[in-house]
Amino acid sequence: MPIGDVLPEISLTLGAVIIVLFATFTRQQQHHWAAVLALLTIALSAGLTLAQWDGQPQLTFSGVWALDGMAISSKLVVLIAGALVVAMSPEWMQTDRRHGEYYALVLFALLGVVMMASASDTMELVLGVLLSSVASYPLAAYHRGWAPALEAGMKYFLIGALTNALLTIGVVVVFGLTGNTGYTEVAQGLAGGSDSLALTIATACIVLGLTFKLAAFPAHAWMPDVAQGSPAPAAAFLTVIPKIGAAVALARFVSLLPPDVAWRAIVAVISVTTMTLGNVAALRQTDVRRLLGWSSVSQSGYALMAIVVMSVSDQALPALVLFLASYAIANLAAFAVITFLRGRTALEDYQGLVKNAPIATVVLILSLLSLVGIPPLVGFFGKLMLFKVTLEGGYAWLAFVAAANTVVSLFYYLRIVASMMFANSRPVVHVLPGQWTRITMAIAGLLILAIGLGAEVLVEYTNAIGFAM
Template sequence: MPVADLLPELMVLIGAAAIVVSASFLPHRLHWLCAVAAIAILLASSVVVLLRWDNAAQLTFFGVWALDGGAGFAKLLIFGSAIVASALSPQWMATDRRHGEYYGLVLFAVLGSVMMAAAADTMELIVGILLSSVTGYALAGYHRQWSPAQEAAMKYFLIGALANALLVVGVVLLFGLTGATGYSELTVALAADPDPWVMTVAFVLILIGLAFKLGATPVHMWMPDVAQAAPAPVAALVTVISKVGAAIALARFAMLLPGNLAWPWVIALMATLTMTWGNLAALWQTNLRRLLGWSAVSQSGYALMAIVVIGAVDQALAALLVFLAGYAVANLAAFSAVVYLRGRTELDDYRGLARERPWTAAVIILALLSFLGLPPLVGFFGKLLLFSVVIEGGYAWLAVVAVVNTVVSLFYYLRVIATLVLPRQDQGAADMGWPAGLTMTVTGGMILGLGLWANGLINLAQSAMLFLPE
């Protein structure tokens, strides 16, 4: 077992354990050091991933773990998102007696999402999803004295219990059908044309399990609740890393499926329902955080577009990665502004923000316009690539559905922007201080910066390939 192949993951695992132990001995006033430690661990892990970027794609640990560009890109997005969430958390969590332990949970959640993205075995995939889910439940309900947070965590848990159980049943059916759990063995077994009915049921059940982590219909209802009621740094983290891990996992799994199974049409239908439901539900929201949660649901539908043509169009994976990068940066920027404003929730609380705090309002506007796909912001290039690959793959109707949904989303994004610029008497509300302000500034700048560096981002995504078993 080449342990060094898992150096980034081992650094996160050992660091998480060390933080949990250290938090038991540090006085509460020094628990912010755990945030510094978490950020240092994540930065070091990201450096290791970058240093290995040009290594040949391969499977390791007896074929259960993928070392390829797709997993590497996902790790960079997941680690970067966790760095932002950790930087936003010290002042938000300052009065919580379990402040230090929180960063250990963040790192365990990161590890679960990384396992989803890198899993090349269905059993490994289950472990990653369960680790991501268990830590997500705890993080969502971290404010245990606040009933909305407990409600969000309970809904997350109940939906997750059902979806994860269905996933396990699907994996068991697949194992009974093929006698294999590793993706290399599954590729050979599925090519032998096994029973199509059992294969269809197994695929649908596994798809539901992955859709839960992706925040896609029909198991998406946890995402707006968590976005609204979980601690704001947790909402920023969970709505990104679980989506990134699940999207790469689904893309990897879909490439194994035989051509006689109509799986692209199933995922295309899921994409249509997800983006439509998310956008229509967001139209009626008067709570900014819940609106961002429904927006995250709709963004899952766009991500599924690339998976519909994965393996059939060369640029499908690159389109998915660029889109996920744009979504991650914009979502983190929007939630960073929420944290900086000490968790303002209702839209009316943001009335006149453009005059009261122009830079904060500018970051929110940049994030919303990036979600919408306005050039030259990074979200534009992700959507442009998505539309081009689905049209090339023969799903022009799906691109039309996505364009219509983009027009629908314009209404609620513009409603938020209009609220920001409407006049209001300055109330001089307090903010969360310079760490959150700096984080918000950096993530807001990255929305424009990555858009201006779009060629570099696209080239990086194009160099990231998924390992294909022979």
């Protein structure tokens, strides 16, 4: 058991424990220092992860832990996104008596997502999903005195309980078929032939279990409520970060399946249904946070396109990572603006915002256009890679459906832009005092532009990433 291989994860665990102890023995007025501790922890974990970048792809800890390009790159995306969430939180959470514990929950949830992305064993996958879920449920309902937060947390918990049970059932059936839980041994066992009905049931249960963390159909119903009812920084976390780990975990699992299992058709159907449902539902929303929740559902459908053509197109996995990174930055930038505006959600609250909060308006416009995929923003290159690999993989019909959905999404994103730019301005715009959220919002907006302009460098670095098997 080479402990050095999991130093990034150990640092997250120790950081969360230190923050819990710090919050226990200090006054509430000092809890904003817990955010500093969380950022230092994430920076340490990211540095240790970068140190693994040039290493040989391998399976460590008796084959249950992957140290490969996909695990390391997705871990970095998760950590950067987590840092942005932490940085936008102090002013929002400062009046909450449990301010300090909030950051420990964020770190534990990050650890669960990282475990999902790095798991090379079905039991390790279950552990990652459960840790991420258990830490995320209280984040969704953190404002327990507000009815929409309780509703969001309860819906999130109930759907999670059902889908996590299905995931565990699928893992048990796979163990029964192969006698192993390690991915390498499972792949070898399935290649030798197995009960097709049992394998189909196991595959369906595991895929359905992971669609919960992806917020993809049919386990997507919690996402709009969480986006609307959770604390804005927690909503930013839950709409972005868990789906990064879930997408990588799903890609890693389906790569084990033999050719006679029609998993590509299953994932393609889920992809089309998810993106179409998310975009159509977003069209009728007048609440910006709920609209972004449905938008997050649709973005999961786009991400599944790369998984459909995995192993058919050499660039499918790099395209998946690039798209997830571009989506994460854009969506976090949008929620940073919402946090800065004290969580204002009604579309009418954004009328004429450009006159009262020009910087926030610019950042929100950049994030929305990036979510659509307008050049030269980072979202354009993420979607460009997706469409490219989908066409190369022979799924032109799927690319066409995704293009049509992208056009549909333009309508509801531009509705927000038009309200901010051309409607009569409201007399007063309330914003959070302090600099944490303001600086985070500006950094996220700059990242949308900077990474978009330097996307070729990012593509070059992710060009050869893959799975260690």
